[in-house]
Amino acid sequence: MNTKTTVISKEQLDAQFAYCDKISALWQERGRTPSAYVETYGCQQNEADSERIRGILKEAGYAMTDCAEGADVVVMNTCAIREHAEQRVFGNLGALTHTKRRHPDQKIFLCGCMAGQTVVTDRLKKSYPHVDGVFSTHHLWQFAEILYRVLTTGKRQFFIEDEAGSIAEGLPLLRDRTLKAWVSIMYGCNNFCTYCIVPYVRGRERSRKKEDILRECRELIASGCREITLLGQNVNSYGKDLPDGVDFSDLLAEIAQLPGDFLIRFMTSHPRDAGKKLFDTMARYPKIARQLHLPFQSGSSRVLKAMNRHYDREQYLALVEYARSVMPDLVLTSDVIVGFPGETEEEFEETVSLIAQVRYDALFTFLFSPRTGTPAASMEDPTPREEKNRRFDRLCNVQNEISESIHRGYVGKTLRCLIDGTENGLLTARTEGGRLVRLEGEESLVGSFRNVCITGSTTWSLTGKLAEEGA
Numbered sequence: 224m225n226t227k228t229t230v231i232s233k234e235q236l237d238a239q240f241a242y243c244d245k246i247s248a249l250w251q252e253r254g255r256t257p258s259a260y261v262e263t264y265g266c267q268q269n270e271a272d273s274e275r276i277r278g279i280l281k282e283a284g285y286a287m288t289d290c291a292e293g294a295d296v297v298v299m300n301t302c303a304i305r306e307h308a309e310q311r312v313f314g315n316l317g318a319l320t321h322t323k324r325r326h327p328d329q330k331i332f333l334c335g336c337m338a339g340q341t342v343v344t345d346r347l348k349k350s351y352p353h354v355d356g357v358f359s360t361h362h363l364w365q366f367a368e369i370l371y372r373v374l375t376t377g378k379r380q381f382f383i384e385d386e387a388g389s390i391a392e393g394l395p396l397l398r399d400r401t402l403k404a405w406v407s408i409m410y411g412c413n414n415f416c417t418y419c420i421v422p423y424v425r426g427r428e429r430s431r432k433k434e435d436i437l438r439e440c441r442e443l444i445a446s447g448c449r450e451i452t453l454l455g456q457n458v459n460s461y462g463k464d465l466p467d468g469v470d471f472s473d474l475l476a477e478i479a480q481l482p483g484d485f486l487i488r489f490m491t492s493h494p495r496d497a498g499k500k501l502f503d504t505m506a507r508y509p510k511i512a513r514q515l516h517l518p519f520q521s522g523s524s525r526v527l528k529a530m531n532r533h534y535d536r537e538q539y540l541a542l543v544e545y546a547r548s549v550m551p552d553l554v555l556t557s558d559v560i561v562g563f564p565g566e567t568e569e570e571f572e573e574t575v576s577l578i579a580q581v582r583y584d585a586l587f588t589f590l591f592s593p594r595t596g597t598p599a600a601s602m603e604d605p606t607p608r609e610e611k612n613r614r615f616d617r618l619c620n621v622q623n624e625i626s627e628s629i630h631r632g633y634v635g636k637t638l639r640c641l642i643d644g645t646e647n648g649l650l651t652a653r654t655e656g657g658r659l660v661r662l663e664g665e666e667s668l669v670g671s672f673r674n675v676c677i678t679g680s681t682t683w684s685l686t687g688k689l690a691e692e693g694a
């Protein structure tokens with residue numbers, strides 16, 4: 224595996240902008256504006272990457288559409304985290320043979336986390352001849368060049384070499400939304416949890432410079448953004464690869480002191496690197512949302528060791544206890560894997576008891592899915608599928624009851640919420656902890672922070688009404 228991170232130079236980027244100009248000129252000759260459709264799978268990291276892909280396409284003269292039918296370019300930005308995610312992509316990719324038959328000049332690209340895997344590339348080469356270009360996350364910055372080559376040579380392009388990864392500042396960006404924004408602060412992951420494909424497809428950890436991140440945040444706030452979510456697979460190790468000694472808490476504190484009315488969120492925190500300094504910083508600055516996504520994965524220390532998570536049950540619980548001691552109103556969410564190879568019934572019960580002890584506001588529950596090339600994929604796994612499904616259902620039931628009861632506890636409280644949209648004639652809003660609230664009100668309120676009195680609750684969301692001004 225290649226381990227050297229590269230920084231993309233200004234000359235390299237200028238060359239990409241030149242490809243955009245050439246593509247644009249090509250369409251001008253043809254006398255029409257081309258259209259593009261970008262479909263995103265997976266996590267926020269991919270959402271953020273899709274904004275860059277759209278930025279490049281816009282720079283090359285493309286207008287965005289919201290379906291593949293009739294689009295001149297289709298980009299599938301894929302996720303490899305579980306087998307199910309990959310199956311969905313292959314299914315939808317198969318369906319694109321029909322859209323291409325109706326529009327033979329359509330160019331189809333596959334990128335994102337699936338594109339870095341040899342097994343996937345081999346399958347695409349052999350069985351999906353209608354895919355014109357494939358590029359891994361490391362080659363995203365070269366998309367203009369790849370598109371240009373496809374358009375001018377008609378040959379399939381594969382940009383998939385194994386790399387440690389790069390940092391490209393200054394790529395064009397076309398954001399989906401104005402009110403909320405993703406800001407990547409780092410890329411890649413060094414943790415190699417034994418079940419996880421991410422370190423193989425996203426390369427080594429590399430942090431963006433603090434100044435570049437602050438500049439992006441300032442611009443976002445000036446353009447009306449009210450909620451910034453800082454992104455990284457493991458935000459707590461931000462800065463370890465930078466020369467200036469700045470860590471994630473320092474970065475958070477600096478962003479939190481920028482002027483303006485906005486809220487900062489971040490994900491994901493790895494319990495291994497999260498600690499007192501982070502929680503004290505969160506408690507200190509009102510612009511940092513008191514919300515923490517702290518994946519625990521398993522309640523059993525034996526399983527955590529087999530997962531290579533570098534913390535045990537007691538250490539995890541101590542972290543949560545400290546976080547809550549400095550932020551009693553902290554909203555806590557987490558990820559958990561059910562059915563890791565060799566997980567016994569007792570070990571599973573330890574997971575259930577951890578959930579009951581911590582009482583998360585919400586939990587993302589996953590059934591273990593073996594990923595080719597990861598250590599866990601070749602571990603012995605004697606537990607039958609039906610048994611794993613039973614554990615999964617039991618866990619969901621326990622959690623649903625907890626979420627429901629926590630939500631019920633909100634009723635009667637007044638909370639400051641960001642009104643972020645409309646849905647079926649109602650306003651939607653988010654509490655500081657990220658809980659969804661539906662309420663009546665004028666559409667003109669979208670984009671403002673308001674006090675909302677919570678009047679009702681379900682397992683997944685809340686209802687409310689606008690509180691009197693000054694309430």
Ligand code: SAH
Pocket residue numbers: 304305418419420421455456457491492493518520558559560589590591592593594
């Ligand atoms: N970087 C983040 C997680 C990214 S993946 C972190 O470390 O917390 C999101 C979640 O998917 C993980 O937290 C894990 O719960 C789940 N996941 C990852 N690989 C998986 C696999 N092979 N099978 C099932 N769930 C998996």
Ligand code: SF4
Pocket residue numbers: 412413414415416419420421422456457493
């Ligand atoms: Fe995957 Fe672990 Fe890295 Fe998260 S920290 S991306 S689970 S290897």
Ligand code: F3S
Pocket residue numbers: 264265266267268269301302303304336420421425
């Ligand atoms: Fe999926 Fe890649 Fe994210 S594998 S979860 S899109 S980092």
